[in-house]
Every structure is written in C-alpha cells, then in structure tokens.
Amino acid sequence: xxxxxxxxxxxxxxxxxxxxxxxxxxxxxxxxxxxxxxxxxxxxxxxxxxxxxxxxxxxxxxxxxxxxxxxxxxxxxxxxxxxxxxxxxxxxxxxxxxxxxxxxxxxxxxxxxxxxxxxxxxxxxxxxxxxxxxxxxxxxxxxxxxxxxxxxxxxxxxxxxxxxxxxxxxxxxxxxxxxxxxxxxxxxxxxxxxxxxxxxxxxxxxxxxxxxxxxxxxxxxxxxxxxxxxxxxxxxxxxxxxxxxxxxxxxxxxxxxxxxxxxxxxxxxxxxxxxxxxxxxxxxxxxxxxxxxxxxxxxxxxxxxxxxxx
Amino acid sequence: xxxxxxxxxxxxxxxxxxxxxxxxxxxxxxxxxxxxxxxxxxxxxxxxxxxxxxxxxxxxxxxxxxxxxxxxxxxxxxxxxxxxxxxxxxxxxxxxxxxxxxxxxxxxxxxxxxxxxxxxxxxxxxxxxxxxxxxxxxxxxxxxxxxxxxxxxxxxxxxxxxxxxxxxxxxxxxxxxxxxxxxxxxxxxxxxxxxxxxxxxxxxxxxxxxxxxxxxxxxxxxxxxxxxxxxxxxxxxxxxxxxxxxxxxxxxxxxxxxxxxxxxxxxxxxxxxxxxxxxxxxxxxxxxxxxxxxxxxxxxxxxxxxxxxxx
Numbered sequence: 338x339x340x341x342x343x344x345x346x347x348x349x350x351x352x353x354x355x356x357x358x359x360x361x362x363x364x365x366x367x368x369x370x371x372x373x374x375x376x377x378x379x380x381x382x383x384x385x386x387x388x389x390x391x392x393x394x395x396x397x398x399x400x401x402x403x404x405x406x407x408x409x410x411x412x413x414x415x416x417x418x419x420x421x422x423x424x425x426x427x428x429x430x431x432x433x434x435x436x437x438x439x440x441x442x443x444x445x446x447x448x449x450x451x452x453x454x455x456x457x458x459x460x461x462x463x464x465x466x467x468x469x470x471x472x473x474x475x476x477x478x479x480x481x482x483x484x485x486x487x488x489x490x491x492x493x494x495x496x497x498x499x500x501x502x503x504x505x506x507x508x509x510x511x512x513x514x515x516x517x518x519x520x521x522x523x524x525x526x527x528x529x530x531x532x533x534x535x536x537x538x539x540x541x542x543x544x545x546x547x548x549x550x551x552x553x554x555x556x557x558x559x560x561x562x563x564x565x566x567x568x569x570x571x572x573x574x575x576x577x578x579x580x581x582x583x584x585x586x587x588x589x590x591x592x593x594x595x596x597x598x599x600x601x602x603x604x605x606x607x608x609x610x611x612x613x614x615x616x617x618x619x620x621x622x623x624x625x626x627x628x629x630x631x632x633x634x635x636x637x638x639x640x641x642x643x644x645x646x647x
Numbered sequence: 648x649x650x651x652x653x654x655x656x657x658x659x660x661x662x663x664x665x666x667x668x669x670x671x672x673x674x675x676x677x678x679x680x681x682x683x684x685x686x687x688x689x690x691x692x693x694x695x696x697x698x699x700x701x702x703x704x705x706x707x708x709x710x711x712x713x714x715x716x717x718x719x720x721x722x723x724x725x726x727x728x729x730x731x732x733x734x735x736x737x738x739x740x741x742x743x744x745x746x747x748x749x750x751x752x753x754x755x756x757x758x759x760x761x762x763x764x765x766x767x768x769x770x771x772x773x774x775x776x777x778x779x780x781x782x783x784x785x786x787x788x789x790x791x792x793x794x795x796x797x798x799x800x801x802x803x804x805x806x807x808x809x810x811x812x813x814x815x816x817x818x819x820x821x822x823x824x825x826x827x828x829x830x831x832x833x834x835x836x837x838x839x840x841x842x843x844x845x846x847x848x849x850x851x852x853x854x855x856x857x858x859x860x861x862x863x864x865x866x867x868x869x870x871x872x873x874x875x876x877x878x879x880x881x882x883x884x885x886x887x888x889x890x891x892x893x894x895x896x897x898x899x900x901x902x903x904x905x906x907x908x909x910x911x912x913x914x915x916x917x918x919x920x921x922x923x924x925x926x927x928x929x930x931x932x933x934x935x936x937x938x939x940x941x942x943x944x945x946x947x948x949x950x951x952x953x954x955x956x957x958x
Contacts, residue, residue, distance in 0.1 A: 383755060386753075386754075386755075388754065388755045388758060390758070434943070437946060438942070438946060440754060441690060441754070441898075441902075442898060442942065442946065444690075444758070445894050445895075445898040445938075446898075446938075446939065446942060448891060448894060449891075449894075449895060449898075449935040449938050449939060450935070450939070452891055452931065452932075452935055453932050453935045453936070453939075455931075456929075456930075456931035456932050457932065459931075460927075460928040460929070460930075460931070461928065571887075572887070572891055573887060576692070576762045576765075579755070579758075579759060579762070580759060580762065580763075583755070583756070583759055613770065613773055613774060614770045614773075614774060615770075616766045616767070616769055616770045617766065617767045617769075617770035617771065617774075619763075619766055620762075620763040620764065620765070620766030620767035620770075621763070621767065623759060623760075623762070623763035623766070624745070624760065624763045624764075624767075627749070627756050627759060627760055627763070628748060628749075628760075631756070
C-alpha cells in the first residue's frame with residue numbers, strides 16, 4: 338500500500354514536471370487526467386465484473402452541461418458541480434433500471450442508451466448544432482477571467498486535484514464493505530443475497546458514483562478542449578474508456594491515470610507519426626497488453642516494485 | 648385517420664418497402680453475430696467491420712469486373728466473391744491468430760480484444776480504400792425499377808431492393824434453419840452451442856467447429872455488406888454504425904434465436920424506416936427505444952430463454 342502512495346506522489350510530480358518542461362503537453366495531460374477520473378468509474382463496475390460500453394454518455398452530459406450553461410454562467414467552480422450533479426441524476430435514473438441486468442445485457446443496454454443520447458445530440462441541430470458541436474467561450478475561475486497560459490495551468494491544477502481526490506475516494510470506497518461487496522457480484526451474487534446484502538443496491542451505488550465521475554471528467558475535458566461534439570457520446574468513445582481501464586490495470590485506483598496518460602501520449606505521437614493509422618496502433622497496443630500484460634501498466638509497475646522490495 | 652392515410656399513405660408505403668430491404672441487411676449481420684456468440688461465447692465487436700470490408704471488397708471487385716468489360720450481371724458474382732473471400736480468408740485468420748488465444752478468458756477481455764480488432768480493421772479499411780466515398784451501383788441499376796401500385800398512386804422502387812435483398816435474407820434464414828437442424832455439421836454446431844464440454848466429451852472437435860462457425864459468421868456479415876454496397880455510397884464509419892444496430896437486434900431477440908433475429912430485424916428495420924420518413928430526427932434512436940422497451944418487459948429478450956442464475 339505504501340508503494341501505491343509513493344507511486345502516486347512520484348506520478349503527480351512527474352506530471353507537473355512534464356507539463357512545465359513541455360508546455361504543449363499540459364493540454365494532453367489535463368485531458369488524460371480528466372479521462373482518468375471517468376475511467377475510475379469504469380474500474381468500479383469492472384470490480385463487479387460488469388462492463389459498460391456506454392459510459393461516454395456521462396462524459397457527454399458533463400461536457401454539454403458546460404457548453405449550455407457557460408454562456409450565462411462562465412464560472413468553472415459552479416459549472417463543475419452542476420455537471421457532476423446532472424450526470425449523477427442521469428446515472429441514478431438509468432441505474433435504477435440497469436442494475437437488474439448483468440453481463441452482456443448490462444453492456445448492451447448501456448451502449449443503447451448512450452447511442453440514444455448521441456443521436457439526440459447529433460439530430461437536435463437547433464439546440465446542439467449537430468456534429469459541428471458547440472464552442473465554449475472564455476471561462477472565469479472564482480470570478481476572475483484569466484489569460485490563456487494561466488488558465489491552462491489552472492485547468493491542469495484542478496484536474497490533478499480532482500484526480501487525487503477521486504482516487505482517494507475510490508480507494509476508500511473499494512476498501513469499505515460496500516466496495517468489497519462489488520467483488521461478490523462478480524463471483525457469486527447469490528451468496529451476497531444470502532448474507533442479506535442487496536446486490537442491486539451495491540451495484541446501483543457504484544453505478545451512480547461512476548456516473549458522477551464521468552460527468553466531472555466530461556466537464557473537465559470540455560473546459561480544456563473548449564469544444565464539444567456528439568462524438569463524445571459515440572460508442573467508440575465508451576470503448577476507449579474501457580480500453581484505458583484495461584491498459585492501466587484494474588488492480589489499483591492509480592491504474593486509470595496510468596492508462597489514460599499512456600493512451601493519450603500514444604494517441605498524440607501515433608497521430609503525428611502516421612495520421613491515418615493511429616487507431617491501428619492503439620488497437621495493436623491494446624492487443625499486446627491483453628495478451629501479454631493482463632495486469633496493465635499498473636501490473637507491470639507493481640511487479641517491478643515488488644521484485645525490488647523482495 | 649382516413650384523412651391522414653390519404654395524405655401520408657404513399658409515404659408510409661415507401662417507408663414499409665424501405666424498411667423491408669433494410670431489415671434484410673440488418674438480419675444478415677445480426678444472424679452471423681448471434682451464431683458466433685452462440686458457439687464462441689464472444690460478442691464480436693468487429694463484426695460490423697467485416698460487414699464494411701465485405702461492402703468495400705464487393706465494390707472493388709465490381710469496379711474491376713466493369714473495367715474488364717464484363718456484362719452488368721457480373722456485379723452479382725462480385726457480391727458473392729466478396730463474401731467468400733472475407734469468410735474464407737479473413738475469418739479463419741482472425742479466429743486462429745487472435746480469438747483462439749482468449750477462449751475462456753474474462754468477458755471484458757474478450758470484448759476488448761474484438762474492440763482492438765475493430766480499431767485495427769477500421770484503419771486497414773481507410774488505408775486500402777481511402778476516405779473518399781465509393782459508389783458501385785451496377786447490380787442495382789441492372790435490374791431497374793418496379794412500379795408498385797399503391798392505392799391510386801404508383802411507387803417506383805428498385806427491383807434490387809424489393810426482390811434481391813429480402814429474397815437473399817429469406818433464403819439465408821431457410822438455409823440456416825435447414826442446415827442447423829437437418830445436417831450433421833449443423834447439429835454439431837448446435838450441440839457445441841448448448842454444451843461445449845459435453846459435446847467435446849462425445850468426441851466433437853470443438854476447435855474445428857469454432858473456426859467453422861466464425862468463418863461462416865464472417866462470411867454472412869460480408870455478404871450483408873456486399874449486398875448493401877450497391878444501395879449506398881461507402882464511407883468510413885459504416886462498420887461502427889452497423890454493429891451497434893445488430894447488437895440491438897441480437898439483444899432484443901434474445902441470444903441464440905435465428906427466427907427471432909429475423910422477426911426482430913423486421914421490427915427494427917420497419918421502425919427505423921418509418922422514423923426516417925415521419926420523424927427523421929429520431930431515426931437513429933428508434934431501434935434502441937424498441938430494444939429498451941422490450942428488455943424492460945422481457946429481460947432475456949423477446950425469444951430468449953431465461954438462463955438459470957449462477958449459484
């Protein structure tokens with residue numbers, strides 16, 4: 338456990354150093370942290386053995402909340418909680434009905450609902466501007482409008498703080514009885530019920546929490562990229578989130594951030610090197626990880642660290 | 648009501664015809680997906696890419712045939728050839744090199760392996776065929792149009808979409824039903840679907856059956872794509888949108904049901920095309936609304952059998 342803390346501190350410092358040394362990387366890293374927060378939610382569901390192929394819908398809800406409300410209230414500190422609140426509300430409504438399903442049906446229903454949201458965002462041109470998306474105007478932080486360079490640092494700082502906060506929250510949650518019961522859903526759900534634990538309630542709690550983190554992640558992404566499109570909710574974006582979760586490793590709350598950083602960096606460099614084949618490279622990386630390093634980046638790191646300790 | 652019909656009847660007729668041909672294509676993809684899931688227990692996210700590759704291959708072969716100066720009906724050979732190529736080359740390649748390694752792994756990992764495959768195939772497609780739309784509608788033009796009397800009006804509709812697409816889908820359904828229930832290989836496939844271990848214990852080579860089924864499913868998806876290619880111009884992204892729709896069909900119908908998949912394809916195909924004509928903004932949503940509505944009432948799907956809960 339100590340190693341995890343150490344790795345988290347080293348990782349956070351490394352991110353800050355990178356953002357400082359290579360200014361354009363700050364943008365990439367902020368997006369990576371934001372996605373990492375959303376992937377934490379996927380991690381919770383993975384603990385229960387459930388995979389959501391539609392979680393990008395919560396990101397989209399968070400992002401579009403920012404896009405819609407920003408013109409009247411351009412305050413980051415108000416927009417973030419609002420986006421989180423709306424995503425949580427949606428997560429609760431959808432979750433109440435989804436927790437009755439498992440495995441493939443759970444995944445497919447998530448996918449279906451996210452596609453509904455995608456097509457609404459795409460087709461309601463008058464409100465959402467369809468595939469053109471919405472540009473987000475300048476935002477203020479605590480009432481102060483900042484110049485670009487400072488704004489980028491502020492967004493990076495917020496993302497890093499929230500990432501650490503949610504990471505700790507998820508760690509505490511996974512260690513709690515509610516969190517431990519998640520693993521029970523994966524192995525023997527009936528046994529949970531025998532012990533008087535409602536499996537649906539356990540899953541619902543995790544689902545709502547994951548929706549909240551999805552909303553926060555989406556809001557951060559939109560505040561950083563300053564542009565939202567329906568693509569955010571497309572099923573391939575949801576696939577990417579699950580991809581990141583596996584890439585990073587599902588064994589630790591650090592995994593999503595390791596995965597997201599690796600994912601975004603590979604994406605940026607692959608897209609620069611071979612513009613038409615970056616997806617292919619990402620797919621290849623994913624295959625290699627699954628076939629040869631099932632523990633993900635976290636698994637590789639922790640086994641290295643353990644090896645040194647022994 | 649009568650008034651509405653006299654105003655919109657023609658539109659409704661067109662929607663029904665469109666829906667029928669669309670349902671035929673959806674069925675071709677969904678039935679393969681269903682079959683593959685039944686035997687391999689893997690939801691193949693890349694199934695839509697096979698549809699797209701089938702479509703592109705058919706168009707390429709068709710254009711090549713046309714450049715050789717072959718008559719227009721040769722376009723139909725191109726369609727079949729494309730399905731055979733994808734089924735016999737790409738199918739075994741994917742199964743042997745990739746899927747074989749992950750049988751029995753966690754669902755999540757299997758799903759992600761096929762997702763990775765999807766990402767790779769999407770780019771392979773772009774590298775081979777580019778991002779410019781490709782159009783090869785010779786097979787459709789060859790058959791011309793049919794005037795369908797509809798009340799006092801006449802709807803001109805392409806014979807290809809009216810006869811060929813639904814015809815192939817019905818033939819596929821009948822052939823599959825016969826194959827799975829009346830032939831030895833078919834019954835072996837059903838046996839592996841029902842209980843792989845017991846089937847293996849009876850001396851069935853499950854590995855061979857899995858290879859066969861996957862290639863067959865891939866061929867069906869490619870045939871669907873090939874059949875679709877004359878009706879539309881091909882652009883990247885067609886695989887991604889096809890797969891989500893066939894997921895909807897499979898989940899709505901319930902797993903392991905071919906007749907159910909046919910009926911559900913019809914339902915979703917018609918629902919979607921009615922939406923196209925009467926509420927275009929909801930075109931993409933309708934299939935999912937149908938799916939969610941069905942699963943709310945019947946969690947195992949319309950025709951699915953409830954599996955016993957794990958104890």
